[in-house]
Amino acid sequence: MDEDTNVIVGALMAILSIIIVGMRFYARRYKKAGYKWDDWLIVASLLTMIATDILAICAISANPNGPEAATEANDTHEYTPEDVEYTKLSWTTTVLYFSITATTKLSILLMYHRLFSVSDAFRRQTIVLMALVIAFWFGCTLANLLNCIPMKYTWINSLADPRYCFNYNYYWFASGICEAFLDFWIILMPIRVVISLQLNRKQKIAVTSVFLLGFFVIASGLLKAILGYIPGSREPSFTRTQLWTSVHCGTGIICACLPICWPLLARIGKIHPQTWPGNESVRRLWHNISSASVLGRSRAHKETTVHDLGWPSTPTVKGPRKMSSTSGAQGVFIPLRASNEGSQSDNYEYHTSASFRSEMRETVSPV
Numbered sequence: 001m002d003e004d005t006n007v008i009v010g011a012l013m014a015i016l017s018i019i020i021v022g023m024r025f026y027a028r029r030y031k032k033a034g035y036k037w038d039d040w041l042i043v044a045s046l047l048t049m050i051a052t053d054i055l056a057i058c059a060i061s062a063n064p065n066g067p068e069a070a071t072e073a074n075d076t077h078e079y080t081p082e083d084v085e086y087t088k089l090s091w092t093t094t095v096l097y098f099s100i101t102a103t104t105k106l107s108i109l110l111m112y113h114r115l116f117s118v119s120d121a122f123r124r125q126t127i128v129l130m131a132l133v134i135a136f137w138f139g140c141t142l143a144n145l146l147n148c149i150p151m152k153y154t155w156i157n158s159l160a161d162p163r164y165c166f167n168y169n170y171y172w173f174a175s176g177i178c179e180a181f182l183d184f185w186i187i188l189m190p191i192r193v194v195i196s197l198q199l200n201r202k203q204k205i206a207v208t209s210v211f212l213l214g215f216f217v218i219a220s221g222l223l224k225a226i227l228g229y230i231p232g233s234r235e236p237s238f239t240r241t242q243l244w245t246s247v248h249c250g251t252g253i254i255c256a257c258l259p260i261c262w263p264l265l266a267r268i269g270k271i272h273p274q275t276w277p278g279n280e281s282v283r284r285l286w287h288n289i290s291s292a293s294v295l296g297r298s299r300a301h302k303e304t305t306v307h308d309l310g311w312p313s314t315p316t317v318k319g320p321r322k323m324s325s326t327s328g329a330q331g332v333f334i335p336l337r338a339s340n341e342g343s344q345s346d347n348y349e350y351h352t353s354a355s356f357r358s359e360m361r362e363t364v365s366p367v
Contacts, residue, residue, distance in 0.1 A: 006243050009247065010056060013251075016254060020258070021253065027261050042256055045101075045104045046253060048096050053246075063086040084155045095145065098137055098175075104252040105186060105252075106134070107256050109129055109130045110130075111260070112186075113126045122193065133182060143171060148165035180218050180225070183218045183221060184218055213258070216251055217255055220248040221248045224244040
Protein backbone atom coordinates (compact mmCIF):
# COMPACT_ATOMS: atom_id res chain seq x y z
CA MET A 1 0.00 0.00 0.00
CA ASP A 2 1.57 3.30 -1.08
CA GLU A 3 1.84 6.28 1.24
CA ASP A 4 -0.46 8.47 -0.89
CA THR A 5 -3.30 6.00 -0.40
CA ASN A 6 -2.68 5.90 3.35
CA VAL A 7 -2.74 9.70 3.55
CA ILE A 8 -5.96 9.92 1.51
CA VAL A 9 -7.72 7.30 3.64
CA GLY A 10 -6.52 9.01 6.83
CA ALA A 11 -7.82 12.38 5.61
CA LEU A 12 -11.16 10.85 4.58
CA MET A 13 -11.67 9.20 7.98
CA ALA A 14 -10.77 12.49 9.69
CA ILE A 15 -13.34 14.39 7.62
CA LEU A 16 -16.07 11.82 8.33
CA SER A 17 -15.20 11.91 12.03
CA ILE A 18 -15.38 15.71 12.11
CA ILE A 19 -18.82 15.60 10.48
CA ILE A 20 -20.22 12.97 12.84
CA VAL A 21 -18.84 14.66 15.97
CA GLY A 22 -20.29 17.98 14.77
CA MET A 23 -23.67 16.29 14.32
CA ARG A 24 -23.36 14.81 17.80
CA PHE A 25 -22.88 18.22 19.40
CA TYR A 26 -25.63 19.75 17.30
CA ALA A 27 -28.01 16.98 18.42
CA ARG A 28 -27.12 17.57 22.07
CA ARG A 29 -27.64 21.30 21.68
CA TYR A 30 -30.87 20.85 19.73
CA LYS A 31 -32.28 18.67 22.51
CA LYS A 32 -30.99 21.12 25.16
CA ALA A 33 -29.52 18.13 26.95
CA GLY A 34 -26.19 19.74 27.76
CA TYR A 35 -22.76 18.29 27.13
CA LYS A 36 -21.43 15.37 29.15
CA TRP A 37 -18.01 13.88 29.76
CA ASP A 38 -18.53 11.34 26.99
CA ASP A 39 -18.98 14.22 24.52
CA TRP A 40 -15.74 15.93 25.53
CA LEU A 41 -13.80 12.66 25.44
CA ILE A 42 -14.87 12.04 21.85
CA VAL A 43 -13.67 15.56 21.00
CA ALA A 44 -10.30 14.71 22.56
CA SER A 45 -10.19 11.55 20.46
CA LEU A 46 -11.01 13.50 17.30
CA LEU A 47 -8.38 16.18 17.93
CA THR A 48 -5.73 13.55 18.61
CA MET A 49 -6.67 11.73 15.42
CA ILE A 50 -6.33 14.95 13.41
CA ALA A 51 -2.93 15.57 15.04
CA THR A 52 -1.68 12.11 14.03
CA ASP A 53 -2.86 12.64 10.45
CA ILE A 54 -0.98 15.94 10.30
CA LEU A 55 2.15 14.28 11.68
CA ALA A 56 1.88 11.48 9.11
CA ILE A 57 1.65 14.03 6.29
CA CYS A 58 4.61 15.96 7.69
CA ALA A 59 6.64 12.74 7.94
CA ILE A 60 6.10 11.71 4.34
CA SER A 61 6.70 15.29 3.19
CA ALA A 62 10.00 15.42 5.08
CA ASN A 63 11.20 12.17 3.55
CA PRO A 64 9.24 10.36 0.80
CA ASN A 65 11.61 7.40 1.26
CA GLY A 66 11.01 7.31 5.00
CA PRO A 67 8.95 4.08 5.04
CA GLU A 68 11.88 2.14 3.61
CA ALA A 69 14.24 3.60 6.20
CA ALA A 70 11.80 2.85 9.02
CA THR A 71 11.72 -0.85 8.11
CA GLU A 72 15.38 -1.15 7.08
CA ALA A 73 16.79 -4.53 8.11
CA ASN A 74 20.37 -3.92 6.98
CA ASP A 75 22.54 -3.17 10.01
CA THR A 76 25.00 -1.32 7.78
CA HIS A 77 22.42 1.20 6.60
CA GLU A 78 23.46 4.84 7.10
CA TYR A 79 20.57 6.89 8.39
CA THR A 80 20.28 10.41 6.99
CA PRO A 81 18.86 13.34 8.99
CA GLU A 82 15.71 13.03 6.86
CA ASP A 83 15.39 9.36 7.79
CA VAL A 84 15.67 10.19 11.47
CA GLU A 85 13.09 12.98 11.16
CA TYR A 86 10.66 10.57 9.50
CA THR A 87 11.08 7.87 12.14
CA LYS A 88 10.66 10.43 14.94
CA LEU A 89 7.37 11.69 13.50
CA SER A 90 6.14 8.16 12.83
CA TRP A 91 7.05 7.10 16.35
CA THR A 92 5.04 10.04 17.72
CA THR A 93 1.95 8.89 15.82
CA THR A 94 2.22 5.42 17.36
CA VAL A 95 2.39 6.97 20.83
CA LEU A 96 -0.72 9.08 20.14
CA TYR A 97 -2.61 6.15 18.62
CA PHE A 98 -3.41 4.69 22.03
CA SER A 99 -4.81 8.04 23.18
CA ILE A 100 -7.25 8.01 20.25
CA THR A 101 -8.59 4.53 20.89
CA ALA A 102 -8.65 4.84 24.69
CA THR A 103 -10.61 8.10 24.75
CA THR A 104 -13.08 6.65 22.24
CA LYS A 105 -13.62 3.57 24.43
CA LEU A 106 -14.00 5.69 27.57
CA SER A 107 -16.55 7.89 25.81
CA ILE A 108 -18.64 4.84 24.92
CA LEU A 109 -18.39 3.43 28.45
CA LEU A 110 -19.44 6.73 30.03
CA MET A 111 -22.44 6.77 27.69
CA TYR A 112 -23.25 3.22 28.82
CA HIS A 113 -23.00 4.28 32.46
CA ARG A 114 -25.40 7.16 31.83
CA LEU A 115 -27.81 5.30 29.57
CA PHE A 116 -27.81 1.68 30.73
CA SER A 117 -27.15 1.95 34.47
CA VAL A 118 -30.04 -0.33 35.32
CA SER A 119 -28.31 -2.25 38.11
CA ASP A 120 -25.40 -2.04 40.50
CA ALA A 121 -23.77 -5.02 38.75
CA PHE A 122 -23.84 -3.25 35.39
CA ARG A 123 -22.39 -0.07 36.88
CA ARG A 124 -19.59 -2.04 38.53
CA GLN A 125 -18.83 -3.81 35.27
CA THR A 126 -18.67 -0.47 33.47
CA ILE A 127 -16.30 0.96 36.07
CA VAL A 128 -14.06 -2.13 35.95
CA LEU A 129 -13.87 -1.95 32.18
CA MET A 130 -13.06 1.77 32.31
CA ALA A 131 -10.22 0.98 34.70
CA LEU A 132 -8.90 -1.68 32.30
CA VAL A 133 -9.06 0.76 29.37
CA ILE A 134 -7.16 3.39 31.36
CA ALA A 135 -4.54 0.81 32.39
CA PHE A 136 -4.21 -0.33 28.76
CA TRP A 137 -3.88 3.31 27.64
CA PHE A 138 -1.13 4.29 30.06
CA GLY A 139 0.64 0.93 29.84
CA CYS A 140 0.91 0.98 26.05
CA THR A 141 1.86 4.66 25.96
CA LEU A 142 4.62 4.06 28.52
CA ALA A 143 5.84 1.02 26.58
CA ASN A 144 6.13 3.16 23.44
CA LEU A 145 8.08 5.83 25.29
CA LEU A 146 10.46 3.22 26.74
CA ASN A 147 10.80 1.15 23.57
CA CYS A 148 14.54 1.78 23.53
CA ILE A 149 16.84 2.97 26.30
CA PRO A 150 18.64 5.13 25.37
CA MET A 151 15.90 6.52 23.13
CA LYS A 152 18.25 7.32 20.23
CA TYR A 153 18.01 3.69 19.11
CA THR A 154 14.31 4.26 18.40
CA TRP A 155 15.20 6.44 15.39
CA ILE A 156 17.59 3.89 13.84
CA ASN A 157 15.67 0.66 13.85
CA SER A 158 18.11 -1.61 12.03
CA LEU A 159 20.98 -0.48 14.27
CA ALA A 160 18.98 -0.89 17.49
CA ASP A 161 20.79 -3.11 19.96
CA PRO A 162 18.45 -5.90 21.20
CA ARG A 163 19.94 -5.42 24.65
CA TYR A 164 18.41 -1.94 24.83
CA CYS A 165 15.19 -2.31 22.80
CA PHE A 166 12.38 -4.82 23.17
CA ASN A 167 10.82 -6.56 20.16
CA TYR A 168 8.32 -3.97 18.95
CA ASN A 169 6.92 -6.40 16.39
CA TYR A 170 5.66 -8.71 19.15
CA TYR A 171 4.46 -5.76 21.19
CA TRP A 172 2.40 -4.26 18.33
CA PHE A 173 0.71 -7.60 17.64
CA ALA A 174 0.01 -8.35 21.32
CA SER A 175 -1.40 -4.87 22.00
CA GLY A 176 -3.71 -5.25 18.98
CA ILE A 177 -5.09 -8.55 20.32
CA CYS A 178 -5.63 -7.05 23.80
CA GLU A 179 -7.41 -4.06 22.29
CA ALA A 180 -9.69 -6.35 20.26
CA PHE A 181 -10.61 -8.15 23.51
CA LEU A 182 -11.55 -4.84 25.16
CA ASP A 183 -13.60 -3.80 22.12
CA PHE A 184 -15.41 -7.14 22.11
CA TRP A 185 -16.28 -6.77 25.81
CA ILE A 186 -17.53 -3.21 25.29
CA ILE A 187 -19.83 -4.30 22.45
CA LEU A 188 -21.26 -7.27 24.35
CA MET A 189 -22.01 -5.34 27.55
CA PRO A 190 -25.36 -3.74 26.60
CA ILE A 191 -26.58 -6.74 24.60
CA ARG A 192 -27.48 -8.67 27.77
CA VAL A 193 -29.50 -5.67 28.97
CA VAL A 194 -31.31 -5.47 25.63
CA ILE A 195 -32.16 -9.19 25.75
CA SER A 196 -33.76 -8.73 29.19
CA LEU A 197 -35.98 -5.87 28.00
CA GLN A 198 -39.71 -6.36 27.52
CA LEU A 199 -39.46 -6.25 23.74
CA ASN A 200 -40.54 -8.62 21.03
CA ARG A 201 -37.97 -10.52 18.99
CA LYS A 202 -37.91 -8.06 16.10
CA GLN A 203 -37.35 -5.12 18.44
CA LYS A 204 -34.54 -6.90 20.29
CA ILE A 205 -32.81 -7.70 17.01
CA ALA A 206 -33.19 -4.09 15.87
CA VAL A 207 -31.70 -2.66 19.06
CA THR A 208 -28.92 -5.24 19.21
CA SER A 209 -27.92 -4.43 15.63
CA VAL A 210 -27.02 -0.91 16.76
CA PHE A 211 -24.26 -2.30 18.95
CA LEU A 212 -23.19 -5.05 16.56
CA LEU A 213 -22.04 -2.35 14.15
CA GLY A 214 -19.03 -2.10 16.40
CA PHE A 215 -17.79 -5.51 15.22
CA PHE A 216 -16.39 -3.78 12.15
CA VAL A 217 -14.20 -1.77 14.52
CA ILE A 218 -12.90 -5.04 15.98
CA ALA A 219 -12.24 -6.43 12.50
CA SER A 220 -10.25 -3.37 11.44
CA GLY A 221 -8.23 -3.52 14.67
CA LEU A 222 -7.37 -7.17 14.12
CA LEU A 223 -6.37 -6.48 10.51
CA LYS A 224 -4.12 -3.69 11.77
CA ALA A 225 -2.35 -6.09 14.13
CA ILE A 226 -2.13 -9.05 11.73
CA LEU A 227 -1.01 -7.14 8.62
CA GLY A 228 1.62 -5.24 10.57
CA TYR A 229 3.23 -8.36 11.98
CA ILE A 230 6.39 -9.52 10.16
CA PRO A 231 7.68 -12.96 11.25
CA GLY A 232 11.32 -12.84 12.27
CA SER A 233 11.46 -9.04 12.37
CA ARG A 234 11.87 -6.76 15.36
CA GLU A 235 9.73 -4.03 13.77
CA PRO A 236 6.18 -4.27 12.35
CA SER A 237 5.35 -2.99 8.87
CA PHE A 238 3.73 0.37 9.53
CA THR A 239 3.21 0.92 5.80
CA ARG A 240 0.98 -2.18 5.68
CA THR A 241 -0.88 -1.32 8.87
CA GLN A 242 -1.31 2.46 8.54
CA LEU A 243 -4.43 2.29 6.38
CA TRP A 244 -6.29 -0.03 8.75
CA THR A 245 -5.10 1.98 11.73
CA SER A 246 -6.78 5.07 10.24
CA VAL A 247 -9.95 3.09 9.47
CA HIS A 248 -9.97 1.61 12.99
CA CYS A 249 -9.71 5.02 14.67
CA GLY A 250 -12.26 6.68 12.39
CA THR A 251 -14.91 3.97 12.58
CA GLY A 252 -14.53 3.85 16.35
CA ILE A 253 -15.38 7.55 16.62
CA ILE A 254 -18.28 7.17 14.17
CA CYS A 255 -19.78 4.20 16.05
CA ALA A 256 -19.46 6.08 19.35
CA CYS A 257 -21.46 9.01 17.94
CA LEU A 258 -24.17 7.27 15.91
CA PRO A 259 -26.61 6.51 18.79
CA ILE A 260 -26.57 10.16 19.87
CA CYS A 261 -26.76 11.54 16.33
CA TRP A 262 -29.81 9.49 15.38
CA PRO A 263 -32.43 12.08 16.54
CA LEU A 264 -30.84 14.57 14.16
CA LEU A 265 -30.89 12.02 11.35
CA ALA A 266 -34.52 11.23 12.20
CA ARG A 267 -35.42 14.92 12.03
CA ILE A 268 -33.82 15.14 8.58
CA GLY A 269 -35.45 11.90 7.51
CA LYS A 270 -38.97 12.96 8.47
CA ILE A 271 -39.01 15.15 5.36
CA HIS A 272 -39.07 11.94 3.29
CA PRO A 273 -40.08 9.26 5.79
CA GLN A 274 -40.95 6.65 3.19
CA THR A 275 -37.35 6.56 2.00
CA TRP A 276 -35.99 5.31 5.34
CA PRO A 277 -34.70 1.73 5.35
CA GLY A 278 -36.55 -0.98 7.24
CA ASN A 279 -40.05 -1.12 8.65
CA GLU A 280 -41.55 1.62 10.75
CA SER A 281 -41.31 -0.19 14.08
CA VAL A 282 -37.56 -0.56 13.61
CA ARG A 283 -37.22 3.10 12.62
CA ARG A 284 -39.11 4.21 15.71
CA LEU A 285 -36.97 1.98 17.91
CA TRP A 286 -33.74 3.45 16.50
CA HIS A 287 -35.13 6.91 17.13
CA ASN A 288 -36.09 6.09 20.69
CA ILE A 289 -32.77 4.54 21.73
CA SER A 290 -30.86 7.56 20.48
CA SER A 291 -33.33 9.94 22.12
CA ALA A 292 -32.57 8.19 25.38
CA SER A 293 -28.85 8.82 24.97
CA VAL A 294 -29.52 12.49 24.24
CA LEU A 295 -31.93 13.01 27.10
CA GLY A 296 -29.85 10.98 29.55
CA ARG A 297 -30.94 9.13 32.67
CA SER A 298 -32.08 10.48 35.99
CA ARG A 299 -32.26 7.27 37.99
CA ALA A 300 -31.69 3.52 37.89
CA HIS A 301 -34.67 1.18 38.12
CA LYS A 302 -34.87 -2.11 39.89
CA GLU A 303 -36.51 -3.82 36.91
CA THR A 304 -35.08 -3.87 33.42
CA THR A 305 -37.83 -2.56 31.12
CA VAL A 306 -38.16 -0.19 28.21
CA HIS A 307 -38.28 2.66 30.72
CA ASP A 308 -34.79 1.75 31.97
CA LEU A 309 -33.42 3.03 28.69
CA GLY A 310 -35.42 6.24 28.93
CA TRP A 311 -37.50 5.42 25.88
CA PRO A 312 -40.82 7.27 25.45
CA SER A 313 -42.85 4.09 25.06
CA THR A 314 -46.32 5.64 25.37
CA PRO A 315 -46.41 8.96 23.51
CA THR A 316 -49.29 11.41 23.67
CA VAL A 317 -51.06 12.33 20.47
CA LYS A 318 -51.97 16.00 20.56
CA GLY A 319 -54.04 17.22 17.67
CA PRO A 320 -52.65 15.19 14.79
CA ARG A 321 -52.90 16.74 11.41
CA LYS A 322 -53.03 14.86 8.14
CA MET A 323 -50.13 15.24 5.76
CA SER A 324 -48.99 13.40 2.67
CA SER A 325 -45.68 11.64 2.33
CA THR A 326 -43.57 11.60 -0.81
CA SER A 327 -45.22 8.36 -1.90
CA GLY A 328 -48.73 9.77 -1.47
CA ALA A 329 -49.60 7.71 1.63
CA GLN A 330 -51.35 9.56 4.41
CA GLY A 331 -49.29 10.15 7.53
CA VAL A 332 -49.70 11.93 10.83
CA PHE A 333 -47.41 14.44 12.52
CA ILE A 334 -47.32 13.74 16.24
CA PRO A 335 -45.65 16.04 18.75
CA LEU A 336 -44.17 14.06 21.63
CA ARG A 337 -42.72 15.04 24.98
CA ALA A 338 -40.20 13.11 27.03
CA SER A 339 -39.22 14.31 30.49
CA ASN A 340 -36.62 13.39 33.09
CA GLU A 341 -37.20 13.62 36.82
CA GLY A 342 -35.52 16.63 38.32
CA SER A 343 -34.61 18.10 34.94
CA GLN A 344 -36.22 20.36 32.39
CA SER A 345 -38.43 18.61 29.86
CA ASP A 346 -37.14 18.24 26.33
CA ASN A 347 -39.41 18.27 23.30
CA TYR A 348 -38.80 16.19 20.28
CA GLU A 349 -40.88 15.25 17.27
CA TYR A 350 -41.33 12.09 15.32
CA HIS A 351 -43.11 11.60 12.04
CA THR A 352 -44.97 8.35 11.64
CA SER A 353 -47.39 7.01 9.07
CA ALA A 354 -50.85 5.59 9.62
CA SER A 355 -49.56 2.01 9.84
CA PHE A 356 -48.97 2.22 13.56
CA ARG A 357 -51.22 5.04 14.77
CA SER A 358 -53.17 2.40 16.66
CA GLU A 359 -50.02 1.59 18.67
CA MET A 360 -50.01 5.07 20.21
CA ARG A 361 -51.49 5.46 23.66
CA GLU A 362 -52.73 8.59 25.33
CA THR A 363 -50.15 9.20 28.05
CA VAL A 364 -46.45 9.80 28.27
CA SER A 365 -44.72 7.70 30.91
CA PRO A 366 -42.06 9.70 32.77
CA VAL A 367 -38.47 8.49 32.34
